[in-house]
Amino acid sequence: MAITPHDLVVEAKSQIKEVATAEAQSMLGKRVVIDVREYDEYAAGHLPGAINIPRGVLEFKIGMVPECANKAGAFLIYCRTSGRAALSAVQLQRLGYGNIISMAGGFEAWNTENRPTEKPEPINFE
Known part of the structure; x- marks a missing residue:
């Protein structure tokens, strides 16, 4: 029986x-x-100071x-x-990263609570 993406996330969050x-x-x-x-x-x-490594390339770029x-x-x-963070955390653990914590609720929860954020500076071509 096939599982759903939601099932994958639930399984990841248990780990x-x-x-x-x-x-x-x-x-x-x-x-x-x-x-x-x-x-x-x-x-x-x-989040302030965050490094962007998209989920799709995480294992290759980290x-x-x-x-x-x-x-x-x-x-x-x-x-x-x-969801993506939970899946990523499991993969990073498999790659040998031992001290990974995932933020519940993600950026949506962070933003809803009006916590501090940053935006990258736009590229200036002048």
């Missing part, structure tokens, strides 16, 4: 640690923050990001609502 947005906010500056949303989502606003070189480091991961 990871999730924290609420308030606790995630207290972790800023203490963990590498990874936004696994697509770049256009990230560009519209993201090793190229200097801040993510230490697999024993502390990481906070999030997406729009927390």
